[in-house]
Amino acid sequence: MDFKNENAEIELLLAHMNIGDILQAVEHLYSNREEEESGVLFEECLSQDEMDENEESSGSLVSHVQNGGKVRYGTVSDLLAFVNMISNTQVATLKELGEEFGVLLNKADMVIKEGRYRIDLDVLLFPWRLTYKAMGSGHIPKGSFGKVHLAQDIETRKRMACKRIPLEHFKPADVEIQARFQHENIAELYGAVLWEQSVHLFMEAGEGGSVLEKLESCGPMREFEIIWVTQQVLRGLEYLHSHKIIHHDIKPSNIVLMSDKAVLVDFGLTVQMTEDVYIPRDLRGTEMYMSPELVLCRGHNTKTDIYSLGTTIIHMQTGSPPWVRRYPRSAYPSYLYIIHKQAPPLEDISEDCSPAMRGLLERALEKVPSLRSSATELLNEEALHPSREDQPRCWSLDSALGEGTHPLLRQQSQMTDSTQDSSSLFTEDSGPFKRKGSLYVDLGALAGYYNFVRGPPTTEYG
Numbered sequence: 001m002d003f004k005n006e007n008a009e010i011e012l013l014l015a016h017m018n019i020g021d022i023l024q025a026v027e028h029l030y031s032n033r034e035e036e037e038s039g040v041l042f043e044e045c046l047s048q049d050e051m052d053e054n055e056e057s058s059g060s061l062v063s064h065v066q067n068g069g070k071v072r073y074g075t076v077s078d079l080l081a082f083v084n085m086i087s088n089t090q091v092a093t094l095k096e097l098g099e100e101f102g103v104l105l106n107k108a109d110m111v112i113k114e115g116r117y118r119i120d121l122d123v124l125l126f127p128w129r130l131t132y133k134a135m136g137s138g139h140i141p142k143g144s145f146g147k148v149h150l151a152q153d154i155e156t157r158k159r160m161a162c163k164r165i166p167l168e169h170f171k172p173a174d175v176e177i178q179a180r181f182q183h184e185n186i187a188e189l190y191g192a193v194l195w196e197q198s199v200h201l202f203m204e205a206g207e208g209g210s211v212l213e214k215l216e217s218c219g220p221m222r223e224f225e226i227i228w229v230t231q232q233v234l235r236g237l238e239y240l241h242s243h244k245i246i247h248h249d250i251k252p253s254n255i256v257l258m259s260d261k262a263v264l265v266d267f268g269l270t271v272q273m274t275e276d277v278y279i280p281r282d283l284r285g286t287e288m289y290m291s292p293e294l295v296l297c298r299g300h301n302t303k304t305d306i307y308s309l310g311t312t313i314i315h316m317q318t319g320s321p322p323w324v325r326r327y328p329r330s331a332y333p334s335y336l337y338i339i340h341k342q343a344p345p346l347e348d349i350s351e352d353c354s355p356a357m358r359g360l361l362e363r364a365l366e367k368v369p370s371l372r373s374s375a376t377e378l379l380n381e382e383a384l385h386p387s388r389e390d391q392p393r394c395w396s397l398d399s400a401l402g403e404g405t406h407p408l409l410r411q412q413s414q415m416t417d418s419t420q421d422s423s424s425l426f427t428e429d430s431g432p433f434k435r436k437g438s439l440y441v442d443l444g445a446l447a448g449y450y451n452f453v454r455g456p457p458t459t460e461y462g
Contacts, residue, residue, distance in 0.1 A: 070115035071193060074103040076179045079192060083175045086194060091167050094194065102200075104191030105179070109158035110202070119195050123202075125149040125162055151202060160190055161205040161256075164198045175201065177267040181243060185236030187256060187263040203265070208257030210265075211316065215252060220319040223354060224386070229255060229316065230360075231384050232262035233309055238375040240264075241302040244273040248284040248294075250308035252315050277301055287335045288321035292343040293369055295336050303369040306378070310344070310364035313357075317350035343367055356383035 074082075082103045086094065100117060104110050113122060126149060151162035165174060178189040190202040208214070211229060215221065221229075233255055240247060247254075248269040256263050269284040277299040285294060291307035293300045314322045322345035323335050332338060344365035349358060360383040366372040378384070 071100055071102045071104065071112055071117040072115065073107050073112065074105070076105065079103045079105060079179050079189075080172070080176060083170075083172045083192060083199075086167075086170065086199065087172050091197075094167060094197070097194065100193050100195040102191060102193030102195075104193075104202070106158075106190040106202070109156045109160075110153055110190060111155045117193055119193075119200065122154055123160075123162075124152050124154060126152070150205060150207070159205050159207070160202045161187070163201045163203070165201065167194075167197050167199065170199045171268065173270060174199075174268045177245060177270045177272070178203070181240070181245065183236060183239040184261060185232050185239070185263050187265045204258075204263065206256030206258045206263060206265075208259070210253045211255040211257065211262075211312075212252035214257065215316065215319055220350070221316045223317075223357060226313060226316045226357070227384055227386065229257075229262050230309070230313060231379065233264065233312075234375045234379050234384075236264045237302075237305050237309065238379065240270075241305070241375055244302065246271050246273065246278060246300075246302050247305050247308075249286060249289075250305050251286050251289045251312055251321075255312070273301065287339075288323055289315075290336075290339055291369070292339055292367055295339050301369060303372045303374070306364050306372055306375060307344075307366075307369075310361050313361060313364070314345065314348050314350070317353060318348065320348075322348040354383065356381070356386075359383065 072078075100119065102117070104112065104117065110117065111122065117123060119125065147164055149162045149164070151160040152158065153160070175189065175192060178186065182188060187206070188204040190204070192202070193200045209217075211221075233250070237247070237250075247264065247267065248271065249266060250264075254264060254266045256265050271278055271280075271284070278301060279299045280294075280297055283290075283294070283297055285304075285308065289308040289311040291300065291304040294304045294307075311322045318325075323338060323342075325348065327335065327338055344362075344367055346362065346365065349361055353361070360378060360381045363373040363381070364378060373381075
């Protein structure tokens with residue numbers, strides 16, 4: 001079959017259609033399908049053996065809790081068995097559990113008392129308070145399917161991040177990669193506890209918040225800050241890619257800052273490839289940061305994360321994701337076609353970007369994946385290793401804390417304590433970039449129902 005002519009027809013169709021109407025129709029169609037699948041129609045699709053297996057799994061879970069399973073210390077294998085048990089148990093059965101149930105990996109800092117690890121008693125949850133925001137301006141960051149709190153063990157005083165994911169949105173992928181693969185630039189997972197219809201994931205805390213929160217609090221980042229964050233992310237990606245793992249959602253909100261490092265979080269869309277090319281069934285990621293080959297949904301590899309990092313660097317430089325300044329959401333409800341036709345977004349690179357950093361961005365945003373630099377190659381780029389004279393001298397925070405005379409400290413001391421919900425902060429769905437519908441678009445649905453994108457992987461993007 002000649003895919004070239006077919007692609008020409010598809011491009012002609014895409015050029016004249018209203019992509020916003022199509023996406024809205026697909027989202028409406030999928031919402032209806034999800035309602036059907038959650039009801040009787042889903043049960044009718046199961047064989048009798050599968051239904052019996054589910055009943056046995058549900059019964060074993062309830063009996064396990066009743067026999068004193070509750071919360072316990074365990075290995076990574078124990079944790080993965082626990083999350084798989086949850087995913088294979090009907091939600092109605094899980095609602096019958098009156099106490100918390102889970103597996104913890106951190107024996108040193110999380111104290112289990114008689115099989116209990118109670119939320120708000122053994123471990124306290126607080127709104128997140130960013131160090132670079134005025135005192136009192138606490139908030140709770142949002143994950144893709146849940147909220148993130150600052151947690152503290154009541155006995156050891158250990159501070160952690162706690163991501164609460166509703167049962168209906170939880171999947172083993174949220175835990176598996178983070179538990180199995182450990183690296184200093186990947187947030188360490190401490191355990192998971194099921195309580196009150198939500199799975200609580202405890203992990204390494206980044207009290208500096210995410211890069212997105214820093215951008216919204218302080219504005220565009222300076223190049224030496226971008227260099228440091230980029231180095232940290234590339235080290236994490238180098239490790240993941242060496243294991244053929246694609247993160248699929250590299251963006252500012254998924255990079256968390258700590259005092260001496262930055263870590264990657266949110267592995268719900270992560271995939272470990274078994275072949276050289278991963279052919280997805282749906283579109284994974286967030287629109288503005290997607291690579292052109294990912295948008296086509298015909299096959300990609302770990303290089304898609306490198307492209308997403310390039311778009312993230314642009315966001316750190318300018319304070320805005322690529323595309324949105326030139327193509328406002330009010331006129332372009334979806335960037336999928338724009339990315340396909342206009343990538344890479346070199347025009348969005350900051351005007352004061354150094355020549356070395358521009359060169360790095362051009363290699364990271366190369367449209368053809370086979371020509372795009374790898375994480376290892378980018379780590380050796382000149383832009384990430386400036387000479388000593390080009391490195392800025394930072395004012396000492398320790399001396400400022402001792403003197404208490406720095407203007408930022410004086411300003412913070414004058415602020416009254418208050419809290420605000422994270423909905424007032426910038427996200428891709430808020431402020432000037434607000435739109436109807438989700439940024440996570442199932443392009444597989446488009447392929448299945450409208451036949452816009454079909455066929456095997458091509459050489460269009462290498």
